[in-house]
Structures are given as structure tokens and as C-alpha cells.
Amino acid sequence: MLTLHKAGLSTTPALVPIDGTLRPGELLAIVGPNGAGKSTLLSMLSGYRPCEEGEVRLDGRLLQEWEIDALASRRALVAQQEPLGFDWRVEELVCLGCNPEKALIAELLDDLDLIHLAKRSALTLSGGERQRVMVARGACQILSRRSATAKDGGLLLLDEPTSALDIGQQQRLMRQLRVWAEQHQMAIVCVLHDLNLASTYADRVWLLNKGQRISHGLPNQVLSLDTIADIYAAELQLIRASPAAAPFLALRP
Numbered sequence: 454m455l456t457l458h459k460a461g462l463s464t465t466p467a468l469v470p471i472d473g474t475l476r477p478g479e480l481l482a483i484v485g486p487n488g489a490g491k492s493t494l495l496s497m498l499s500g501y502r503p504c505e506e507g508e509v510r511l512d513g514r515l516l517q518e519w520e521i522d523a524l525a526s527r528r529a530l531v532a533q534q535e536p537l538g539f540d541w542r543v544e545e546l547v548c549l550g551c552n553p554e555k556a557l558i559a560e561l562l563d564d565l566d567l568i569h570l571a572k573r574s575a576l577t578l579s580g581g582e583r584q585r586v587m588v589a590r591g592a593c594q595i596l597s598r599r600s601a602t603a604k605d606g607g608l609l610l611l612d613e614p615t616s617a618l619d620i621g622q623q624q625r626l627m628r629q630l631r632v633w634a635e636q637h638q639m640a641i642v643c644v645l646h647d648l649n650l651a652s653t654y655a656d657r658v659w660l661l662n663k664g665q666r667i668s669h670g671l672p673n674q675v676l677s678l679d680t681i682a683d684i685y686a687a688e689l690q691l692i693r694a695s696p697a698a699a700p701f702l703a704l705r706p
């Protein structure tokens with residue numbers, strides 16, 4: 454669906470060129486310390502910041518050649534802080550800019566535990582509620598515009614979608630992203646600070662540091678104790694509930 458060929462940014466904030474592919478149905482986590490370039494990479498993947506070296510292609514076509522409307526029907530970006538702009542009700546905000554079936558709105562609100570807030574003013578939401586509404590809105594943007602002939606559910610790019618969520622909502626959201634990926638064959642890219650969410654839910658992980666992707670692959674290959682402790686300058690311990698379980702990185706007291 455999305456392919457990067459030596460795609461990079463040479464002006465500040467810069468990114469060392471990256472090769473890679475994102476396939477329908479897959480959940481990719483982008484992790485790395487503060488200032489590593491995760492949001493910058495996401496804006497390059499979305500096309501908001503065109504790459505300055507190499508190329509990024511969506512469905513085989515260069516991102517910068519897409520018409521805005523056509524691109525909006527294939528990929529959605531949910532940034533860290535989306536402005537509300539107006540006093541929308543939740544059910545209106547979710548479908549801003551698109552014209553979804555009522556059933557899709559209800560489904561997405563239900564998916565993210567938002568049904569009880571449908572009639573509420575978005576200005577009155579808590580931080581975590583608002584964050585879930587914005588994720589629902591991103592999904593609505595691409596699912597409602599999906600063409601009848603589309604083989605997949607498009608590309609959903611999420612910048613730290615769990616940062617304001619309690620642990621129960623983090624789990625529900627990450628499980629729901631996996632369901633959307635599989636059910637709609639959506640490709641989902643998620644910037645995450647919680648490395649344990651990445652190792653539990655992501656198919657693959659890209660680890661960034663200082664504007665460079667320094668490791669990529671399966672979560673348990675990328676999120677090794679030594680690498681993470683070094684990159685984050687943190688004292689950590691690895692906990693594994695069973696040999697088959699995902700490794701859990703915990704802070705040392």
C-alpha cells in the first residue's frame with residue numbers, strides 16, 4: 454500500500470532516508486525518545502510534509518501527485534493535538550468532512566466506547582474521551598469514502614493515540630486497532646511511547662533516534678533490553694511471563 458524508497462528529509466527537522474513497505478492489515482508501531490523524529494516521519498508518510506529525498510508512494514503513485522480529495526479518502530492522519538475549531542457534538546465531529554452512513558458512525562462510536570457521548574459537545578470532553586473521538590474521526594474519514602472496488606481499508610496514521618488514555622482504554626483502543634486492521638484490511642501506523650503496547654499489539658516496530666531509524670523488525674527483535682536502555686538512557690529490566698509471552702520492559706526503581 455505504502456512504499457518508501459530512500460525517503461528522507463534534508464531540512465530541519467531532518468530524517469535520514471528510509472526504505473520500507475506498509476501492507477494492508479498490518480499495525481506498525483513507531484517508537485523512540487522525545488525529539489527522535491516520530492511526528493516528523495508521520496507527517497512525511499501522510500504527505501503533509503513531502504519527502505525531500507527519495508520517494509513515498511501510496512498505491513504505486515507518488516504521494517505528491519495525489520489530489521487532496523483522493524488522498525483524504527485513502528489516508529487519515531490523527532495528530533497529537535487536533536484543534537476542535539467549533540462547538541461540535543461528538544457524532545458531528547466524527548464525520549466532519551465526510552458523509553458516512555449512520556450505521557458506520559454508530560459502529561465507530563461503539564468500537565471506541567463513545568456511544569454514551571454521541572450527543573455531547575466535544576468542548577466538554579475529557580482529554581481521553583476527546584482523544585478517542587479523534588481516532589474515530591480518522592477511521593471514519595477513510596472508511597466512509599472507501600470505494601466499492603477498494604481491496605483494502607486505507608491507511609490510518611496515529612500520533613500517540615494512547616497518551617491520554619487509562620490502561621483499560623489503552624487496551625481497548627489497541628485491540629480495536631488490531632480488529633480494524635484485520636476486518637477492513639487497514640494499514641495502521643501508530644506512534645507510541647509505551648513500548649509494552651508496541652510489543653503486545655504491533656506486527657512490526659520501527660525504532661527512531663535523532664532523526665534516524667536505527668532498528669526495525671518484529672517487536673521482540675527491536676525492543677531488546679540493551680538497545681532500549683541505551684537509547685532512552687533508562688535503567689530497565691525485562692520481564693517475561695512465559696517463554697511465548699511478549700517481553701515486558703519495566704523501569705528499575
Ligand SMILES: Nc1ncnc2c1ncn2[C@@H]1O[C@H](COP(=O)(O)OP(=O)(O)OP(=O)(O)O)[C@@H](O)[C@H]1O
Binds near residue numbers: 465485490
Ligand atoms: N519547525 C522546527 N524547527 C526546528 N526544529 C524542529 C521543528 N519541528 C520539530 N523540530 C525538532 O525536530 C525534532 C523531531 O521532532 P518530532 O516532533 O518529530 O519528534 P518526536 O519524536 O515526535 O518527539 P516527541 O516524542 O517529543 O513527541 C525535535 O528535536 C524537534 O524539536
